[in-house]
Amino acid sequence: MSGKRKKTKQVETEMKVKITWKEIKRQKVLLFWSAIIVIYGFIFYYLPLGGWIMAFQDYKPAKGLLHSEFIGFDKFIQLFSDETFIRVIRNTLAMGVINLVITFVMAILFAILLNEIRQRRTKKVIQTISYLPHFLSWIIVTGILHDALSGTGIINEVLRNLHLIDHSIDFFAHPSYFWPIVAFANVWKETGWNAIIYLSAITAIDPSLYEAASIDGAGRMAKIMHVTLPGIKSTIIILLLMNVGNVLNAGFEIQYLLGNGLVKSVSETIDIYVLKWGISQGDYAMGTAAGIFKSVVSIVLIVIANQVAKRSGEERLY
Secondary structure, eight states, X not given: OHHHHHHHHHHHHHHHHHHHHHHHHHTHHHHHHHHHHHHHHIIIIIGGGGGGGGGGEEOOTTTHHHHSEEOTTHHHHHHHTOHHHHHHHHHHHHHHHHHHHHHHHHHHHHHHHHHTOOOHHHHHHHHHHHHGGGGSOHHHHHHHHHHHHSTXXXXXXXXXXXXXXXXXXXXXXXXXXXXXHHHHHHHHHHHHHHHHHHHHHHHTSOHHXXXXXXXXXXXXXXXXXXXXXXXXXXXXXXXXXXXXXXXXXXXXXXXXHHOOTTSHHHHOOHHHHHHIIIIISOOHHHHHHHHHHHHHHHHHHHHHHHHHHHHTTOOOOO
């Protein structure tokens, strides 16, 4: 009996090998392009990580990575001894969390509201208009914001006409206005684009569920609460887990372009700090150390969020 089992297993193994090679030949074009993408990712995403060694060296461009003096964690100690960096972490986390919450919620709400529009043509027009700002560069967006929020801009004009203010407000001179302005800009620019994936998830919901809800007497709000939201719950959780890792990616362009000396205490992010030390002051080791801190914290946040989702029995990344 044992001999027959061995022969059977051997035959099964040979069949699997034949099927595998046959499948490889059939999918050779896809495998070829997949290999190119993998090679591209390795060259441009993984090989540059070797540059992280600069954070542990007294790096001098003239000496290069191999001959610069190794100093261990001195740059990290210097980094966390810098009050400016602590303030930069606060600014980055604050703007990252604000952007995450507001843009995430607004995208879901917009997708649900757009789905409730019955006229197909109107729905398409609104959707097209909503995601067009995504394709605008931050230079253009910040230019629009400067014009709208200037002393003679439309916002001050409306507030004066409504007699809510007597004098124009210089929005870019008050630190308390900076974070809300950044949040508004992100919502205006990205809500329509971010809503696309939620709209796709909504269209995948079985229409019979809505019909059953209508038979039970459910109105629009009841259908949203008991059919639409549960139907896209898994999509919401997966995207939330992915976005949690981007909390420290609060942005660079908008903060750099809108920031000035008057709001510097709330506008600087880790990316601006890296630019300041790594490029402007030529301390590549310090800039690299700040970048490593940002990457490590992002990975830790994703792992924690994924474990929380796992223990809660929700969808997770892995």
